[in-house]
Amino acid sequence: MSEDRTKGQAKDVIGSAKETIGKAIGDKETERSGRADQAEGKVQKGVGKIKDALRDDDGK
Template identity: 50%
Template sequence: MDKDRVEGAAKQVKGTIKEAVGKVTGDAKTQAEGRAEKLAGKVQNAVGSAKDAARDALKK
């Protein structure tokens, strides 16, 4: 499992929490930052998945 996948998943969780805090407190900026961080985590996770797939393909 690539480290990008782990870091991406952590960013997604952090972004989800930040988005929820922004929603509860009515802070649109925090909510938007959380959404952006969650999206960045999804992208990083996808990069890690691609690296894993490439690594697995080279092993075969």
């Protein structure tokens, strides 16, 4: 598994936590930041999946 997938997953989880905390304390900026982190994490995980697929194709 590529490093991008791992880092992306971490960003997604951290973003989810930030969004939840932002909602709990009524901080819209933290909420938005959490959603942005989640989106960035999802994109990075996608990049990692593509890299893994390409690497797997090269090995055949």
